[in-house]
Amino acid sequence: MYVLVVAGYALIPAAGVALVVVSHVKPAALAGLGELLSRVFATRPARITLLLFVWWLGWHFLVG
Template sequence: MMHTVTIGVYTLCLVAACGLVAWSHRDPEAISSPSQLLDDLFTSHAARIAIIVFWWWIGWHFLFAQTLDG
């Protein structure tokens, strides 16, 4: 059951992201494109550090930690 919910949530996030990208191409004045959002985000040094820590956390918990379980 939990596996199905998790897959459903990730699928919903993917569909929402694709919808936002399509919306940004259709009406660029209403919503920024993903590349513009990332350009704006990475102007901040603190945001860069937060992204690096987040990716480290994802890698540790989902890639490396599973090898420790057995």
Template sequence: MIRLVTIGGYLACLAAAVLVEMLAHRDPDRISPLGTLMDRVMATRSARIGILLFWWWAGWHFLVGQTV
């Protein structure tokens, strides 16, 4: 039961992300599209290093030691 709730939560987040992206492409002055946002975020070297370290940390804590 909890597994289905978790999967439903991830699907709801995915649907919300798709909806926001569609709204962003319809009215880019109101909501910035994902590509524009990523261009601004990745503009500095320190931000790129920070994002890399975050993904390393998340992978280490959630994926290392997981058994199938």
């Protein structure tokens, strides 16, 4: 179980590095931050879901 957890934590930075490499090799393959945010905030349910998620994170990790 320990190996699985460590592998999971190692996979996150590896995925980040892979995204950086892909963005340099094929710039048109990934959306920019502005385009990403405009698509995420395009619908009301998505905005409400994101708001509730940020509220939940704040409540669980910042309160206390």
